Amino acid sequence: MVGCGFFARNHLLAWHHMDGVELVALCDLDAGRLQAAADLIEQAGGTRPRLFADLDQMLREVRPDFVDVVTTMESHEALVGICARHKVPTICQKPFAPDIAAVRRIVDVAGSAGIPLMVHENFRFQGPMMQLKQVLDGGAVGRPVAARLSWRCGFEVFKGQPYLAKVDRLVLLDLVIHVFDLARFLFGEVDRLLARTQKVRPGIAGEDGAVCLLEHGSGVISEVLGSYHTKIDPDPFPETLVRIDGTDGFLEVGHGFEMTITRHDGTEQRSIAPVAPDWGDPVWAMVQESVLNTQAHFIDCLREGREPATSARDNERTFALVEAAYRSAAQGRWVDLATV
Ligand SMILES: NC(=O)c1ccc[n+]([C@@H]2O[C@H](COP(=O)([O-])OP(=O)(O)OC[C@H]3O[C@@H](n4cnc5c(N)ncnc54)[C@H](O)[C@@H]3O)[C@@H](O)[C@H]2O)c1
Known part of the structure; x- marks a missing residue:
C-alpha cells in the first residue's frame, strides 16, 4: 500500500482483516506516518510490513500481487505509472486525477500495460x-x-x-x-x-x-x-x-x-x-464497511479475471x-x- 495518511487507516484495517490477503509492504514519503501505519498493523495482530519511501524500490524488492494507492490525486498518475511499468494490478483512491485529461492518460497507461486498474469509488x-x-x-x-x-x-x-x-x-x-x-x-x-x-x-x-x-x-x-x-x-x-x-x-x-x-x-x-466491521468505530461504520466491500470486490475481480464495476x-x-x-x-x- 502506498500512502499512509488520514484515510489510510480504513484501508489498512480492511486489508488486515480480509481473508487471503497479507499486507507485505507500506510506502510513504513521511517516515512518521509510515511507522504509525506499521504500528497499527502490529497492534491489530499482523506481521510488521516492510517499509519504503519509494514505490519503485518497493516494487523491485517486494514484488506484491497488487498495489493499493491511497495518496491524494496529484500523485496518482506518477504512482499508477510505476505500477504499470512493473505490471502490477492496482487499485487507486478517488478522485483519480485533478482533471479528465490526466484521467485519460492514466487509463491509457494501464491499458497499454494490460494491468487491471480499479478506482476505489466506495x-x-x-x-x-x-x-x-x-x-x-x-x-x-x-x-x-x-x-x-x-x-x-x-x-x-x-x-x-x-x-x-x-x-x-x-x-x-x-x-x-x-x-x-x-x-x-x-x-x-x-x-x-x-x-x-x-x-x-x-x-x-x-x-x-x-x-x-x-x-x-x-x-x-x-x-x-x-x-x-x-x-x-x-x-x-x-x-x-x-x-x-x-x-x-x-x-x-x-x-x-x-x-x-x-x-x-x-x-x-x-x-x-450498514453492518459495522468489528474493528470499525460507530460514526465511520458505513464508510469502513464500504471500504471493505470495495477492496473485497477488487480481490474477487482479480481472482476471477473480470473487470471491476468501478474499473x-x-x-x-x-x-x-x-x-x-x-x-x-x-x-x-x-x-x-x-x-x-
Ligand atoms: N473514498 C472515501 O470515502 C475517501 C475519504 C477520504 C479520503 N479519500 C481519498 O483518499 C486519498 C488520500 O486522502 P488522505 O486524506 O488520506 O490524504 P493524506 O494527505 O492525509 O495522505 C496521503 C499520504 O500519501 C503520502 N504520499 C503522497 N505522495 C506520495 C508518494 N509519491 N509516495 C509515497 N507516499 C506519498 C503522503 O506523505 C501522505 O502521508 C485522497 O485521494 C482522498 O480523496 C477517500
Whole structure:
C-alpha cells in the first residue's frame, strides 16, 4: 500500500482483516506516518510490513500481487505509472486525477500495460446503497422517473484533510464525484448536466456547495446535491439521503438508514443500516464497511479475471460528470456529456 495518511487507516484495517490477503509492504514519503501505519498493523495482530519511501524500490524488492494507492490525486498518475511499468494490478483512491485529461492518460497507461486498474469509488459499495439498488431493480416502485440524491452536511472536512482548504476544485471533485457515481449506478449513464456552485465558508479556495441536475439516458432526471457547509441537526454525515419517484410509487432513504417504500397498496418501512466491521468505530461504520466491500470486490475481480464495476474505464465516465459540472457552472448552461 502506498500512502499512509488520514484515510489510510480504513484501508489498512480492511486489508488486515480480509481473508487471503497479507499486507507485505507500506510506502510513504513521511517516515512518521509510515511507522504509525506499521504500528497499527502490529497492534491489530499482523506481521510488521516492510517499509519504503519509494514505490519503485518497493516494487523491485517486494514484488506484491497488487498495489493499493491511497495518496491524494496529484500523485496518482506518477504512482499508477510505476505500477504499470512493473505490471502490477492496482487499485487507486478517488478522485483519480485533478482533471479528465490526466484521467485519460492514466487509463491509457494501464491499458497499454494490460494491468487491471480499479478506482476505489466506495459509495456504490455502501451496504445501504447496495440494498437500495436491489430494491429498485426488483421493481419496488416501478420504473424510476425522478430522483434526488443529497449529501449536505457540516462535517469538519478540513480538520482531517487540511489540504482540501487549498484546492481550487473542492466539493464537486472531492465529494459530489461519489454521488455522481451513485447516480450512474442507480439510473444509468447521463446525457446532459446542469450545475451551479457556491463558496460559503470563508478562507477556502474552492466551492463548498453544488446543486446539479442530470438527465439520464434511461429517462430519469436526478438532482445531485452536495455541501460541506450545511448547518443541520441531526447532521446526517456520512449518509446520502435519497428520494426516488417511480411509476408505481416512491421511495425514500432518510437519516438513520430508514427506507420507506410507498405504493398504492400501502407504506413499508425497513432499516437498511450498514453492518459495522468489528474493528470499525460507530460514526465511520458505513464508510469502513464500504471500504471493505470495495477492496473485497477488487480481490474477487482479480481472482476471477473480470473487470471491476468501478474499473479505470468505468470511472472515466463518473469523472466526466465532474468535468461537465465545472464547465456548466462556469458557463451557466447545460453540458452535453458527448462533448466532454
Ligand atoms: N473514498 C472515501 O470515502 C475517501 C475519504 C477520504 C479520503 N479519500 C481519498 O483518499 C486519498 C488520500 O486522502 P488522505 O486524506 O488520506 O490524504 P493524506 O494527505 O492525509 O495522505 C496521503 C499520504 O500519501 C503520502 N504520499 C503522497 N505522495 C506520495 C508518494 N509519491 N509516495 C509515497 N507516499 C506519498 C503522503 O506523505 C501522505 O502521508 C485522497 O485521494 C482522498 O480523496 C477517500
